[in-house]
Amino acid sequence: MLFNSIEFFLFLPIVFGLYWLIGGKRIKSQNLLITVSSYVFYGWWDWRFLSLILFSSLVDYTIGLALGKTEKPSKRKLLLWISICVNLGFLGFFKYYNFFVESLIDSFTFFGAELSINTLNIILPVGISFYTFQTLSYTIDVYNEKLEPTKDIVGFMAFVSFFPQLVAGPIERATNLLPQFSKERTFNYSNAVDGLRQALWGLFKKIVIADNCAKYANIIFNNHTEYNGSTLLLGAIFFAFQIYGDFSGYSDIAIGISRLFGFDLKRNFAFPYFSRDIAEFWRRWHISLSTWFRDYLYIPLGGSRGGLKMKIRNTFIIFVVSGFWHGANWTFIIWGALNALYFLPLLLTNKNRVNTDLVAQGKYFPSFKELAQMSFTFLLTIIAWIFFRADSVSHAISYLKNTFSFSLFSEIEIFPIPILILVLFFVGTEWLGRSGEYAIENVDFMSKPVRWGYYILLIVLMFSFTGEKQQFIYFQF
Incomplete structure (x- = not known):
């Protein structure tokens, strides 16, 4: 269901x-x-x-x-x-x-x-x-x-x-x-209203963002030899927003519905695409799984208490096992190992706990340094997502090879403007609401007519841009 x-x-x-x-x-x-x-x-x-x-x-x-x-x-x-x-x-x-x-x-x-x-x-x-x-x-x-x-x-x-x-x-x-x-x-009426609000935002993520991005991600990934590098890069970006909208959307709906019944579930996502390094990304992405592996696998193995070799060993174990948890395919194992490689320089230089505060706190815009850090982290994440999405290791390698070729600077062959505008609207909303548990949590400052107008807008967008209905990605895991 x-x-x-x-x-x-x-x-x-x-x-x-x-x-x-x-x-x-x-x-x-x-x-x-x-x-x-x-x-x-x-x-x-x-x-x-x-x-x-x-x-x-x-x-x-x-x-x-x-x-x-x-x-x-x-x-x-x-x-x-x-x-x-x-x-x-x-x-x-x-x-x-x-x-x-x-x-x-x-x-x-x-x-x-x-x-x-x-x-x-x-x-x-x-x-x-x-x-x-x-x-x-x-x-x-x-x-x-x-x-x-x-x-x-x-x-x-x-x-x-x-x-x-x-x-x-x-x-x-x-x-x-x-x-x-x-x-x-x-x-509790206020908790129920807040739950419905979070569930509404989760449905928007799934129906409007994830399902529409899935359409173009599937076309591009399934026919990657037919497109140039710029289009393949866009396809990887579409998948990045598909999996985030799909999975965090499910979590928002689950947490919101639970509040209707008087239960409080733990937060599972904390705006991961605004991370300034890969360590921050993993503190913000699928938090319930990351902390599960930390507490029940990483720490029992010795965590970071041992020498350099133990730190490296435990880091690779935690990421590779996390990848294997996602599916029985070498692509997931490589995805986990690749994230371990991303994480390793931060661990070795003791910079894996640098960015623990809210990015651009109290500001409307990030600094140039923060923007560069977020862009680079997002690019690393996209490269890893290619292995996650690909059907096989050879598919992923071929996709990467064709992406980062001279055709990367060619004209994009698939450019769905309405979907890209919706993604920008989504990113902007998440950015403005990044200090809350979810993007539209803190809307009580709006007047009642404006607030309800915003809710109606989300519902209208869901009916107007309903993508092809698909199961949630993480059902397969």
Whole structure:
């Protein structure tokens, strides 16, 4: 069920009405409604995969209880590894089985040997990478005694399957979201209005920006040998705005809808394309995943506490694993490794924490230095996105080779002026609203007629420039 579908626009008011009709004092009934609604929401794609969410929930719930009953280190470690193996085992089978088989066959073929192993026709369950990491955060936090194990199985199942962020995040920590299911929720009008406002902006990002940019990005990437370098560069820029509008749009909708039900999700994007270096970019892009890998992989590996070799090793591990998390393709691994290379000079010169403030704070325009830094960081990001978007490594290399050729200075062959104007409007709005949690958060300074006129403008643009409806990009991860 897509957020931008008729089914969801019928589903949401029904669940919202029933939820508040039950009342905030009947927490268990509300949690049960959320669980049932979330299973309906997820089962709309393929009901067969509901068993995976159910099984994962039951495994980690049971292990959490067992961890709470024992202090024996060996037993606690065994329980933790059971959770890790079960969750990552499912993820590995559905997402990576064919990748490893094909890579193994290619390796033997390279050395002149034939290996006969059949691949499987496996359907990737939507959102499996997201809810797997969410349940793992619970088990790991209970193991590390950062969280008491819950005895409320319905509340735990609601936490795992919470429909606004189930299939594409944000990846919520159990320490943040799970306790909210045990508290009384009361309807807050101002929070609901703010949630609707953020969801509206998210829908605009998805429908107007992402889906329209996707049209031209797909044309250019799928026929890259037919276009000159300037057009290929524009295609990469279109994809950069497609993936940002698509993914951050989903996060905005998820966070906004959650507020309608009295829940606060963590921020997932903080205007990453205004970053002045790649370290700042990764503090602002997919924050829930970046911090997950930092806390549950990078720090346990030693983080930056060791010597130079350990710092370099851990940096490459975190980025390469992050790339592999996105998909079973060498393009994602190279994308991760490339970002590690970008990050390395900052780490080695201790400049990875330089730009932690808001860019051009209190100003309408950035300085020339800030503009140059943002432009260079955006260019590096675009180059990396080419590997992310390409079908194969050879496709990405060919695309880059054709882009950065003499034809880079030729006339652009595809130049959709209305879409480019919409992108400029989008960037301008994000720039003016960059001090908030999302771009149009701080619009209360406007008079009521102007504010409502702006909301109507966004809605009109969504109806006027509706791109071809597509699934959210991160559903495939």
